[in-house]
Amino acid sequence: MITIGLPKGLFYYQHNVLWESFFRQIGCNVVVSDYTNKKILDCGVKHCSNEVCLPVKVFHGHVYSLTNKADYIFIPRYTSLYKNEYTCPKFCGLPDMVRLSLKNGIKILEVKMHVDKYPEQTYESLKEMAKVLNINYKNISDAYENAWMVFTKSQSEVLIKRKMKAARQEDKTAICVLGHPYMINDKYLSMNLVNKLKDRDINVYTPDMLDHETKRKNAYLYQDKVFWDVGLDNLGSAFTFAHDKNVRGIIYLTPFACGVDSFVTEFIELRLKSFCKIPFMKITVDEHTGEAGFDTRIEAFLDMLGGLLDEGHISPYGKHVYIN
Numbered sequence: 595m596i597t598i599g600l601p602k603g604l605f606y607y608q609h610n611v612l613w614e615s616f617f618r619q620i621g622c623n624v625v626v627s628d629y630t631n632k633k634i635l636d637c638g639v640k641h642c643s644n645e646v647c648l649p650v651k652v653f654h655g656h657v658y659s660l661t662n663k664a665d666y667i668f669i670p671r672y673t674s675l676y677k678n679e680y681t682c683p684k685f686c687g688l689p690d691m692v693r694l695s696l697k698n699g700i701k702i703l704e705v706k707m708h709v710d711k712y713p714e715q716t717y718e719s720l721k722e723m724a725k726v727l728n729i730n731y732k733n734i735s736d737a738y739e740n741a742w743m744v745f746t747k748s749q750s751e752v753l754i755k756r757k758m759k760a761a762r763q764e765d766k767t768a769i770c771v772l773g774h775p776y777m778i779n780d781k782y783l784s785m786n787l788v789n790k791l792k793d794r795d796i797n798v799y800t801p802d803m804l805d806h807e808t809k810r811k812n813a814y815l816y817q818d819k820v821f822w823d824v825g826l827d828n829l830g831s832a833f834t835f836a837h838d839k840n841v842r843g844i845i846y847l848t849p850f851a852c853g854v855d856s857f858v859t860e861f862i863e864l865r866l867k868s869f870c871k872i873p874f875m876k877i878t879v880d881e882h883t884g885e886a887g888f889d890t891r892i893e894a895f896l897d898m899l900g901g902l903l904d905e906g907h908i909s910p911y912g913k914h915v916y917i918n
């Protein structure tokens with residue numbers, strides 16, 4: 595049986611259900627790399643260019659850790675996942691970057707996704723995959739469509755559960771944590787921030803608790819300036835959650851050397867400062883960030899919020915914020 599390796603980084607935090615389901619349906623064995631740890635991080639740093647952002651370095655470490663554990667490593671080439679929106683350029687060239695950096699003869703399988711201009715590329719790349727794996731193309735394309743249905747169903751179920759949970763905790767103080775899914779959900783890179791806040795009985799709101807439409811409508815001011823999907827997710831989430839009466843502060847967790855965040859965090863901070871007195875803190879994480887210093891900054895931020903807890907804050911848009 596063919597074994598496919600899935601690196602637990604970047605795309606994995608959005609689309610793990612889709613690709614695990616796809617490969618299992620075409621009869622492959624799936625092996626996923628471990629959660630990020632020091633060894634994986636160090637290995638990624640060693641094998642990747644210094645100029646690259648932290649999550650891409652870590653991704654290299656995940657791929658490396660799968661050497662000799664899988665026949666092929668799956669690395670999709672995402673260019674555009676929605677109409678009129680693009681991924682960060684690192685996602686577009688990810689298979690090439692990994693191939694060039696690791697040079698350890700790993701075999702990469704890729705699927706192209708370019709929803710905005712060339713949606714047919716996905717099926718063309720599935721045809722290539724069918725040849726490489728020696729599997730009938732019809733089986734591969736059927737598996738892809740089924741896996742897509744499994745994925746969208748699981749997405750809506752998760753979203754409903756999160757909304758119901760948020761509704762049950764309606765009057766509880768909350769902090770909004772912004773950032774990329776592969777930062778917030780990676781406990782090692784995020785220094786377990788979400789759980790640290792929850793342990794203090796603080797509700798945590800993250801961008802994946804909002805549906806796509808809500809985020810896009812509330813990021814509307816920036817639709818012409820930002821075309822990266824992850825940028826719009828964070829802009830829309832910031833301006834949605836800033837309106838929520840329970841949200842007392844916003845923390846943006848950004849990885850060092852992220853080009854997208856260098857714009858997006860500025861837009862968010864400026865707009866929140868001008869129209870809303872909700873406290874905002876940006877924390878940049880790189881491979882040298884120590885947990886003690888990180889925790890001190892969180893403590894200081896929470897101490898500052900302590901004095902504001904009873905004051906509430908002013909929404910940037912008042913009633914005009916859109917909630918689906």
Ligand code: SF4
Binds near residue numbers: 851
């Ligand atoms: S969006 Fe930022 S963190 Fe993500 S891959 Fe691109 S540069 Fe790296």
